[in-house]
Amino acid sequence: MNPKIYILAMACFVAGTVELIVGGILDLISTDLGISLSASGQLITIYSIIYALSGPLLLTMTSRIERKKLYLYALFVFIIGNIVSTFSPNFSILLLARALSASSSSLIVVLSITMASQMVEPKYRARAIGTIYMGVSGSLVLGVPLGMILGNAYGWRAPFFMISCLSVLAMIAIGRYIRKTPPVPSLPLRTQLKTLRNGKIISAHLISIFMLTGHLTLYAYLTPFLQETLHINTSLLSVFYFIFGIAAVAGGGIGGWVSDKFGSERSIVMIVTVFGVMMFLMPLSTFSIYACIVVMMIWSMLSWSISPSLQSYLIQSAPESAEIQQSLNNSAIHIGIALGSGIGGVVIERSSVYYNAWVGVIFVILALGCAVCSIKWKNRFRAEKSLPQS
Structure with missing residues (x-):
C-alpha cells in the first residue's frame, strides 16, 4: 500500500482532534469567557451540525478544483479557524471559529478518503480507506484527554494553538509529498x-x-x-x-x-x-x-x-x-x-x-x-x- 496514505491519515488525525477536544475543557472555557457550562457545550453541537451540512455543499462548489490544491486550501482555512479560536475574545467569535474549523475539516476528511482510494489498486481500496479512518478514530479517542492535559496545564487556548501548529506541519508534508489529483468529473x-x-x-x-x-x-x-x-x-x-x-x-x-x-x-x-x-x-x-x-x-x-x-x-x-x-x-x-x-x-x-x-x-x-x-x-x-x- 502506498505509504503516502499515512500522511493523509495524520492530517485527518489533526483535523479530527479539534471536534471533541473541547469536551475536556468546557469548564475552563465557561469560566474564562463568563458563560454557563451548558452554553459552552454548544461548541460541540455547532461543530457537528456545520460538519454534517457543509461537506456535500463544499464538494459541489469546489468540484472543478484540483484536489491537492483544494486540500491545501481547506487546511489553510482550518488553520485560520484554530488561530481565531486561540485568540477568541468572546464566545461569539469562538463559535464562528468552530464553524470555520468544522466546514474545512469535513472537506479534509472526504478529500483524504477519495485521494487515498485513488492512490492504490482497487483490491487495496478498502484498506486505504481504513487507514484514513484510523487517523479519524484516533483523533476522536485521544481528543478529550489531550485537551484536558494541555488545557489544565496551560489554559484552554493551548489545545487550539497546538492544533494550529500541527496543521502547518501537515500542510507542508502534503504540499511536498502528495501528488496532484485531478478532480473527478462531477x-x-x-x-x-x-x-x-x-x-x-x-x-x-x-x-x-x-x-x-x-x-x-x-x-x-x-x-x-x-x-x-x-x-x-x-x-x-x-x-x-x-x-x-x-x-x-x-x-x-x-x-x-x-x-x-x-x-x-x-x-x-x-x-x-x-x-x-x-x-x-x-x-x-x-x-x-x-x-x-x-x-x-x-x-x-x-x-x-x-x-x-x-x-x-x-x-x-x-x-x-x-x-x-x-x-x-x-x-x-x-x-x-x-x-x-x-x-x-x-x-x-x-x-x-x-x-x-x-x-x-x-x-x-x-x-x-x-x-x-x-x-x-x-x-x-x-x-x-x-x-x-x-
Whole structure:
C-alpha cells in the first residue's frame, strides 16, 4: 500500500482532534469567557451540525478544483479557524471559529478518503480507506484527554494553538509529498442528490445513521454505565477508555483488511451482525471486569470497522457521485451521533443506564435490515440489467 496514505491519515488525525477536544475543557472555557457550562457545550453541537451540512455543499462548489490544491486550501482555512479560536475574545467569535474549523475539516476528511482510494489498486481500496479512518478514530479517542492535559496545564487556548501548529506541519508534508489529483468529473448537486432516491444508496446511508445511533446510545454514557455495573473508580475508568481507544483505532485498519478480503457487501453484514451481538452482551458481561473488557474491545473495534467497508461499497455502487456519497455518509455518521446521544439520555431518565445497550441494539438491527435491503436491491438491479432485451 502506498505509504503516502499515512500522511493523509495524520492530517485527518489533526483535523479530527479539534471536534471533541473541547469536551475536556468546557469548564475552563465557561469560566474564562463568563458563560454557563451548558452554553459552552454548544461548541460541540455547532461543530457537528456545520460538519454534517457543509461537506456535500463544499464538494459541489469546489468540484472543478484540483484536489491537492483544494486540500491545501481547506487546511489553510482550518488553520485560520484554530488561530481565531486561540485568540477568541468572546464566545461569539469562538463559535464562528468552530464553524470555520468544522466546514474545512469535513472537506479534509472526504478529500483524504477519495485521494487515498485513488492512490492504490482497487483490491487495496478498502484498506486505504481504513487507514484514513484510523487517523479519524484516533483523533476522536485521544481528543478529550489531550485537551484536558494541555488545557489544565496551560489554559484552554493551548489545545487550539497546538492544533494550529500541527496543521502547518501537515500542510507542508502534503504540499511536498502528495501528488496532484485531478478532480473527478462531477454531476450537478441536484443530479447527485437524486441518487438518494435509489434504494441501495439511501439504505447504505441509513446503515451509518442507525448503527451510530445504536452505538452512541451506550457509548455517550459509557462512564455512568461502567460505574453503575462494575463499581470502578476513576483511575480504572481511564484504563477502560484507553483500551477502548486502542481497539477503536485498530478497528479502522482491520475493517479495511476484512473488506478487501471478503468483499464490502459480505463485510458489512458480518460487521453489523457481530457488532449487535457485542452490544447485547455488554450488560451481561459485567459479572466480570475481564469479560467486560473483552466484549468492550470487540464492540469498540467493530464500531470503526464498518466505515471502510461502507465507503468502499458506496464507491462501487455510485462511482459517478462517489465524493458526494462519501460526504453524505460522513454527515449520516454525525446525525447518528446526535440521535444516539439524545436517545441514550431519554433511556437514563426513564429507566436505567443498564438498559442503554439493549435499546441501542434495536437500532443496530435496523442497520442490519438496511444492509440486507441495500445489497439485495443491488443484486436485483444487476439481474435486471443482465436480462436480454427483446
